[in-house]
Amino acid sequence: MDVAVIGLGLIGGSLLRALASAGHQVLGYDADPATRATARTAAARAPVGERWQIAGTVRDVVARAELVVIAVPLPAVAGVLDALADTGYTGLVTDVTSVKGPVRELVDRHLHGRYDGSGGQHTRLAGFVGGHPMAGRETSGFGAADPTLFTGCAWVLCLEPEVTSIGDWLELAALFTGLGARVVPAVAAEHDRAVAAVSHVPHLLAAATVAVTADDPLAGTLAAGSFRDGTRVAATRAELIAAMCGGNAAALGPALDAVLDALGQARVALTEDDPIDALRGWLGPPSAARRAWPPRPGAPVELPVRPDALLRLGRTGGWVTGVAADRRTVTSVTPVPPDPAG
Template sequence: MNVAVIGLGLIGGSLLRALAAHGHRVTGYDAGAETREAARALARPAPGDRTTGDAWHVAESVAEAVAGTEVAVLAVPLPAIPDVLAGLDGYPGLITDVTSVKGPVRDLLGDRRFVGGHPMAGKESSGFPATDPRLFDGCAWVLCLEPDDADPADWLALARLFTRIGARVVPVTAAEHDRAVAAISHVPHLLAAALSGVLEGNPLAGTLAAGSFRDGTRVAATRPELIAAMCGGNAPAVRRVLAGVIDDLESFARELELGDPIAALTAGLRRPSELRRAWPPGPGEPVEVPAEVEALLALGRAGGWVSAINDGTVAGLRPETDRNRS
């Protein structure tokens, strides 16, 4: 397939490299001249390498990057998408994205040929030097479907493309995605930022901090602009989830004021402990579902994912959510 990747940061650059490694013809573009040159340098054969041609091409504009391609992937933060769209005027191909919020992107794309996407992959480092062509191995990659979509052909084409580079494709609506990621990604970034504040003026805390602090604050090292874009772009859902988390923390604070705080906390912590120990759910049985919108959405809503696209059917897996079942 002939694919353009617009934005060559961690996700876009890793996708550029993964697609090239799987034999696709790929063109990349990034607004940063330094990033473009880094991508070109990595694509060039090493001295003495007999390989002819580059692994991918790096263009000098959005319009040049997408010319003649079948798919354009927007791998830029939400605030940058309107500028990118100006370079896609008249583009007849399929557009997808990797943005961490889906409703606002869908609104921006309007009636263009578009399938929203979001690979649940990443790390605290960013930029093209951090890219990894195996970043998506085993990752959940959301591809959005809506109940009123008449023909899932474009969705199936992207699902085939991404499953073949190792991703597990999860079909959900844009609204379902945004509610879910507010809880498991966006609010955790804010919590990590709040926890990291304890290091301010507290060198002893910095010396004593170990595994629990490291794991709980890892994503706070993400570029602030990226955290702000994803949380601000999903503000309504983030506010709702954050309010629930604040209520839980205030409940713990009240329990600490009781006559027997240990007993009170133990009771309050039991259910969260059970939930975390049961995650991730155990592997379930492979399933086949029709290549139809409602069947695909039902699979995603059950926590399942697509592993391969076959002729007329979709191969997937519906996870086992009850670990006590024999």
Template sequence: MWESARVKVAVIGLGLIGGSLLKALAAAGHAVTGYDTDPVTRELAGAADSIAEAVEGAEIVALAVPLPGLPGVLGELARLGDEAGPAGHGALLTDVTSVKGPVRELAAEHGIRRFVGGHPMAGKETSGFAAADPELFDGCAWVLCLEPGETDLADWLTVAALCTAMGARVVPATAAEHDRAVAGISHVPHLAAAAIARRLVGNPLAATLGAGSFRDGTRVAATRAELTAAMCGGNAAAVREVLAAVIDDLQLRLAELGEPDPVGALVPALREAGDARRAWPARPGPATVAPAGVEELLALGRDGGWVTAVAEDLGTVATMRPESGRNSS
């Protein structure tokens, strides 16, 4: 009932995420082709020499290029569609970009008829095809955008089935909901990590003394600067809003450090943060099986829930929600 159909998938862009996707899909038994602009990567991955060659006959095309490169790729796909290529014969497009609103707009601008925006919440501080891992998505949350009145539900469920078969927990959300959420839990943390890591510049003593808290707080600062800039800049409005809230919070801590009893002043906010962190991630509640509907899926995502499997007929989904009132410890 829950097995995913085997399909032909083309992956455009073979860095860490795209390369991992290519390997995971192949391991799951799908027919996969890939393409990357870098000839060394193409040779390493055994990829096609052009986008046209990679997408020939593909049922699903996954775009795994940075946001600045998407207009060119979508333009190429649109051109191929005009020539009875992938868009012309009805291929379904998805992507793995870390910001969803701008990608949704680009897909509409280029006349892409079947599109389901996606973002796997997985990664490493290393990049490139050499770092690709077919198990990267096992257990990760994978957002798939579901826009009421716009996204075809059958298309959404088709991509969801592909992702759950790789071990991912599929989270339904609109593009706007996704962008607001990831600004707080992904994009601003990259900027905060970079700010802390910059304390090493010209400070060899600090570099020698850096230990666990520095390592854990700055891991993502090792991400290639262009990638961090692209995801934060692509989600600028939401990032600005969250970053301003974080700065306000730090300004309050700065003021508390100037009070007569700074230790006592700091405790309430630190305790609240500690309680929230210890309660994360929440334990999953019991599994449920439900009919697949747009509003029901979006309500699931807003509750912090996820889809674990999609029935072969695309009419039913297996779901889980966080167990309220208990933490993961």
């Protein structure tokens, strides 16, 4: 498959390398000339058969592409979509941004809502399927790119009823499961609520924990495993966290309120006559839930390709591991419920 990757940071660079390693024809582009130079140098040193090329413009990178992957932070997405629309590109488009509702709106305005010079709308619009690989790290830039980054990761592909082309969705599901990812079907709004809780709130909590201990030299010396593991993502570049969390403000606000309420309950427990006993009751359910994560996969099952069946799979925590050659079924896995007896 001919794939263009626009944006060569951690995710875009890793995808560029993973696709090249899998035998796809890959062309990359980044707005930063230094990043383009770094990627070209890395390509020259890559093993034969796993090399990629770097273009100098958006027009050049999409010229032969069957698929364009937008891998830039949310604030830069509109500009890339405008540049893509200016080329007249009509192939398939996906993205790897950590919020999906706002990107869908940007696509509608900046790509599908564009008009040609004669005053009429383009006769054929580019197809779009929103995506998000759950594979971020605190490191960034092309130098941090890893072609194995997506092995085993959950990769959300949005399936909006009566909007998303099931053929386009399956094309991407086949591509990304071929890289070893677990494809999770979801609608954009449900994705944004879920990542607010499991990704965006933890970024803010990590930053807050570091902020309240940064000026305490003794705390810095004593910090060990729990501090390291709980604050790892605070080392992510501030502008990337701000774009991710601010871009999902509508879903993140309620998720953060829920966590603050839970912490408020812990604060009240500390005022009890027996705070140890009070905290034990507060800590019990989350302790059990964390020990049961990650979910244990059940046996693979062939699932018919229907949007309702795929979305039901995602809502029950399941994922797709493969797409049949005839595109009529997918191989699906649903987690096994935890044993109540522990």
